[in-house]
Amino acid sequence: MAELNNKSLLNVNDFEVSFFTYAGEVKAVRGVTYELKHGEVMGIVGESGSGKSVSSYGLMGIIPDPGKIIGGSITFDGKDITTMPEKEMAQIRGKDVSMIFQDPMTSLNPVYTVGNQIDESLRKHTDLNKQQREERIIELFKLVGINQPEKRMHQYPHEFSGGMRQRVMIAMALACNPKLLIADEPTTALDVTIQAQIIELMKELKDKINMSIIFITHDLGVVSEICDKVAVMYAGNIVESGSIDDIFYDPKHPYTWGLLKSIPKLNAEEHERLIPIEGTPVDLINPPQGCAFAPRCEHAMKICLTKKPPLCHVGENHDSLCWLNVKEEFDKESGK
Amino acid sequence: MAEQLKSDNLIEIKGLKKYFPIKEGLFKTNNVKAVDDVSLFIKKGETLGLVGESGCGKTTFGRTILRLHEPTEGQIIYDGKDITKEDMLPYRRKMQIIFQDPYASLDPRMTVGDIVGEPLDIHKMYKTKEERKEKIYKLLETVGLNAEHANRFAHEFSGGQRQRIGIARALAVEPEFIVCDEPVSALDVSIQAQVVNMLEDLQAEKGFTYLFIAHDLSIVKHISNRIGVMYLGHLVELTTSQELYKNPLHPYTKTLLSAIPVADPKTSRSRERIVLNGDIPSPLNPPSGCTFRTRCPYATDICAKEKPIFREYGTEHYVACHNLENINN
Numbered sequence: 001m002a003e004l005n006n007k008s009l010l011n012v013n014d015f016e017v018s019f020f021t022y023a024g025e026v027k028a029v030r031g032v033t034y035e036l037k038h039g040e041v042m043g044i045v046g047e048s049g050s051g052k053s054v055s056s057y058g059l060m061g062i063i064p065d066p067g068k069i070i071g072g073s074i075t076f077d078g079k080d081i082t083t084m085p086e087k088e089m090a091q092i093r094g095k096d097v098s099m100i101f102q103d104p105m106t107s108l109n110p111v112y113t114v115g116n117q118i119d120e121s122l123r124k125h126t127d128l129n130k131q132q133r134e135e136r137i138i139e140l141f142k143l144v145g146i147n148q149p150e151k152r153m154h155q156y157p158h159e160f161s162g163g164m165r166q167r168v169m170i171a172m173a174l175a176c177n178p179k180l181l182i183a184d185e186p187t188t189a190l191d192v193t194i195q196a197q198i199i200e201l202m203k204e205l206k207d208k209i210n211m212s213i214i215f216i217t218h219d220l221g222v223v224s225e226i227c228d229k230v231a232v233m234y235a236g237n238i239v240e241s242g243s244i245d246d247i248f249y250d251p252k253h254p255y256t257w258g259l260l261k262s263i264p265k266l267n268a269e270e271h272e273r274l275i276p277i278e279g280t281p282v283d284l285i286n287p288p289q290g291c292a293f294a295p296r297c298e299h300a301m302k303i304c305l306t307k308k309p310p311l312c313h314v315g316e317n318h319d320s321l322c323w324l325n326v327k328e329e330f331d332k333e334s335g336k
Numbered sequence: 337m338a339e340q341l342k343s344d345n346l347i348e349i350k351g352l353k354k355y356f357p358i359k360e361g362l363f364k365t366n367n368v369k370a371v372d373d374v375s376l377f378i379k380k381g382e383t384l385g386l387v388g389e390s391g392c393g394k395t396t397f398g399r400t401i402l403r404l405h406e407p408t409e410g411q412i413i414y415d416g417k418d419i420t421k422e423d424m425l426p427y428r429r430k431m432q433i434i435f436q437d438p439y440a441s442l443d444p445r446m447t448v449g450d451i452v453g454e455p456l457d458i459h460k461m462y463k464t465k466e467e468r469k470e471k472i473y474k475l476l477e478t479v480g481l482n483a484e485h486a487n488r489f490a491h492e493f494s495g496g497q498r499q500r501i502g503i504a505r506a507l508a509v510e511p512e513f514i515v516c517d518e519p520v521s522a523l524d525v526s527i528q529a530q531v532v533n534m535l536e537d538l539q540a541e542k543g544f545t546y547l548f549i550a551h552d553l554s555i556v557k558h559i560s561n562r563i564g565v566m567y568l569g570h571l572v573e574l575t576t577s578q579e580l581y582k583n584p585l586h587p588y589t590k591t592l593l594s595a596i597p598v599a600d601p602k603t604s605r606s607r608e609r610i611v612l613n614g615d616i617p618s619p620l621n622p623p624s625g626c627t628f629r630t631r632c633p634y635a636t637d638i639c640a641k642e643k644p645i646f647r648e649y650g651t652e653h654y655v656a657c658h659n660l661e662n663i664n665n
Contacts, residue, residue, distance in 0.1 A: 047525065047526060048524055161615045164615070191389035191390055191616075192389065192551065192553070192592060193389060193591060193592065193595045193611075194389075194615065195595065195597070196597075196609060196611050197611055197612070199597070200609070200611055218524065218525060220525075221596065221598055221604075224597065224599050224600060224601040224604050225597050225598075225604045244601045245601055248599065248600060248601050249601075258526060259525060262526050262528070262529035263525055263529075263554070264554045264555055264557065264558035265554070266554045266557060266581065266593075266596060266598060267581070268558070269578075271558070273533065273536075274532055274533055276526060276527070276528075276530040277526035278530070280494050280496065280497070280527070281494075281524075
């Protein structure tokens with residue numbers, strides 16, 4: 001892996017996060033491993049509670065209480081940020097790694113002008129003087145497609161619509177030219193036509209600025225629009241990862257099959273019945289002994305209920321966490 | 337369905353308007369025109385889908401049909417009878433609603449049994465306590481829950497299960513017509529499919545008529561026979577779901593279709609997307625003439641002057657647009 005490390009921006013290795021609640025330890029992220037190269041766009045998909053947001057909060061060092069990192073490492077740009085002191089982390093946060101949050105309505109401070117809020121990270125992380133910072137803000141507004149930047153930067157968040165606020169959030173995240181941008185469901189709260197605007201904007205930005213993006217979403221459609229590769233999360237694990245073509249056209253994990261089958265196809269000629277994934281997501285206070293998806297999986301074998309599946313390489317850069325991909329086990333079960 | 341059918345249409349809406357007055361200053365009031373002159377009909381046993389962005393008036397429309405909001409103007413005809421001014425209690429047994437948010441629409445202090453049983457109490461649909469209990473158990477089983485769930489509280493259930501409770505409550509009075517107001521948009525994808533399938537099964541079994549309101553066009557297309565597209569209080573296009581997808585005529589419908597992200601990388605790489613500029617204008621101060629003209633790439637002078645008429649183009653395909661011929665040739 002040594003030679004890979006040189007090229008990759010981010011290495012997350014067996015990362016684990018637990019929330020210590022009154023009800024017990026909620027194992028939100030249970031060993032997540034992935035790698036991100038410079039300029040790559042990775043999508044993380046999963047249902048609510050799958051750990052997709054929490055695993056990314058770890059990259060910013062902002063895991064909310066009572067959550068704790070209980071294992072693994074995150075190497076960003078050659079440094080392990082899980083053990084980094086807060087003072088050092090504050091130098092990276094907002095500068096090298098920045099984040100766009102889901103809800104543009106609540107993530108801006110209503111009592112400061114938007115210009116002031118973007119200025120905050122420029123004040124903290126750069127030596128630009130006041131006039132240079134103002135120029136930078138105007139430049140950022142133009143970049144994200146906000147008209148009349150000179151006037152708009154002096155307005156308050158309530159004077160912006162939802163889509164425009166999300167543009168402000170993106171401008172804020174891009175202020176210091178980050179190496180890694182984490183977008184946590186950036187379009188979920190927006191209407192489809194506005195969502196299309198933001199997706200087009202992010203595609204454009206991706207080509208203009210050479211940064212890596214982690215795109216967290218539950219919408220497979222959005223992933224297929226913008227990502228190079230995808231990680232599918234279920235119950236705190238990445239159950240399958242690969243290029244978007246691998247995931248959409250040659251998925252190897254039953255959960256991915258289920259996800260793809262349960263969304264209605266817009267171009268269906270006749271009425272096709274949806275095939276839902278039966279059951280409900282697992283309780284992470286008491287995760288099952290074997291594969292977390294086994295109770296809902298129609299292909300589950302005996303071993304799935306008792307033993308955790310290994311990570312199988314099913315193709316180049318295509319991994320699946322499932323016993324079905326272990327040939328010996330599959331043969332044993334099917335009686336060969 | 338013992339009564340003689342007067343026509344195929346269970347519901348006819350004629351020129352429905354719903355304005356919400358807003359006080360501006362001491363003497364001036366303005367109106368939010370949430371629903372502005374919408375006419376349509378819903379056939380018996382069909383699912384009519386209604387799509388549009390937030391603030392287009394689709395939810396208000398659904399609620400006004402049930403007279404949860406009193407209409408400002410227009411007629412609501414249910415099964416041949418004008419119910420715009422009628423006492424609604426007997427009609428509540430026939431018309432029900434499933435709400436969007438399964439977290440806010442169930443009383444946290446009532447047991448699930450009481451939530452589902454409340455409509456039975458109101459409409460006095462049982463003779464003995466035993467019968468009430470049995471009915472509740474049966475309803476819970478219909479929606480895929482167990483009898484033992486009746487003694488629990490709503491907070492003990494997941495989002496998908498809560499939506500099932502909401503559905504059981506709507507089914508309690510054995511209605512004919514159900515307004516489904518974004519019933520799956522708060523649910524995870526894998527759970528969405530479960531609920532959508534259940535709604536379809538119930539319809540096949542009991543012959544329900546649905547008005548299915550959602551912003552997710554792919555779900556609406558999946559479940560509906562016909563689809564209406566709303567923009568800023570107006571119906572801009574209405575046709576069968578296949579026709580709407582294959583041959584959308586109104587420029588707004590076209591953009592809406594192209595804006596949906598498709599879970600198919602090859603398609604999303606190749607297709608051309610129409611991206612609209614700007615946001616929906618405020619319904620307090622809608623544009624003159626055609627309300628879509630401020631964002632429409634094809635707008636001409638006439639669009640600002642005159643309101644387009646909702647006309648039929650081809651069979652069962654209604655569109656409100658001035659420049660249809662120019663756009664589609």
